[in-house]
Amino acid sequence: MPPEKLFRYRRIHTEENSYKILARTLDEVRTPMIFMAASDSFNDPLEYYFSSTIDFNGNVDEPISVLRKRFPNITNNTSNGAYLRQLVQADVIEKAKTAYKNGITCFQEECDTVLSWSHYADSHKGICIEFDTTKDSDLASIQKVEYKDRPPDGTSLIQSLVDQKVEENVDLILSLLDAIIITKAAFWQYEKEWRLAKTIESDEDRRLELNAEAVTAIYFGLKTPIEHKEQLVAETKGKLKYYDAVPNFDNYSLEFNKY
Numbered sequence: 011m012p013p014e015k016l017f018r019y020r021r022i023h024t025e026e027n028s029y030k031i032l033a034r035t036l037d038e039v040r041t042p043m044i045f046m047a048a049s050d051s052f053n054d055p056l057e058y059y060f061s062s063t064i065d066f067n068g069n070v071d072e073p074i075s076v077l078r079k080r081f082p083n084i085t086n087n088t089s090n091g092a093y094l095r096q097l098v099q100a101d102v103i104e105k106a107k108t109a110y111k112n113g114i115t116c117f118q119e120e121c122d123t124v125l126s127w128s129h130y131a132d133s134h135k136g137i138c139i140e141f142d143t144t145k146d147s148d149l150a151s152i153q154k155v156e157y158k159d160r161p162p163d164g165t166s167l168i169q170s171l172v173d174q175k176v177e178e179n180v181d182l183i184l185s186l187l188d189a190i191i192i193t194k195a196a197f198w199q200y201e202k203e204w205r206l207a208k209t210i211e212s213d214e215d216r217r218l219e220l221n222a223e224a225v226t227a228i229y230f231g232l233k234t235p236i237e238h239k240e241q242l243v244a245e246t247k248g249k250l251k252y253y254d255a256v257p258n259f260d261n262y263s264l265e266f267n268k269y
Contacts, residue, residue: 046113060164
């Protein structure tokens with residue numbers, strides 16, 4: 011079960027126009043409607059990989075030969091165990107992730123994470139949106155991200171492909187993708203992230219409309235312009251709770267006062 015409250019850090023304007031609030035941000039607080047991003051748009055290029063402990067006792071020519079028949083577009087001549095993983099990563103995983111749970115949106119457990127304000131809320135010039143997970147069925151199915159030192163293990167998938175057990179591959183691929191989607195490197199654990207993943211068949215599907223009561227508050231950053239605060243309050247008709255960030259000079263942290 012997810013926490014009752016989860017948060018999304020958002021920028022609220024583009025670099026080209028600092029006076030106009032982004033349409034997606036307005037949609038998120040008004041409708042509310044969130045955008046399901048593609049995994050290749052994430053800010054960590056190390057995501058969506060898997061590890062492997064596969065060992066062919068130095069004899070990898072035969073398994074690579076088998077895999078080349080499945081992946082004729084691969085031209086690298088390297089013959090080592092690591093390359094087996096590259097074959098599967100480049101073909102199977104890359105293709106599968108474009109068709110399976112290929113829309114992802116991210117939430118965090120806390121609204122006062124200074125690094126997240128810097129990374130995702132335009133260096134404290136944006137906002138943090140509070141969601142009530144009990145008000146929407148999609149949010150109730152959200153999954154907690156696991157932080158680990160190694161990516162999920164794809165050894166069984168590689169071995170299955172080498173053994174040409176095609177009937178087992180689909181389940182192995184989907185199981186591995188499920189694990190990959192909610193696994194991040196340990197150095198990201200300060201985010202305390204939760205993810206909602208769905209299969210997207212068209213660009214229109216990337217816009218997920220939530221229950222109207224799902225958004226409950228907006229937190230303004232230390233540098234959020236006053237005109238943007240006023241516009242967001244007006245756009246949401248004053249129906250939400252609003253908070254202003256203030257610095258705690260004693261311990262490098264953030265606190266929030268009612269706006």
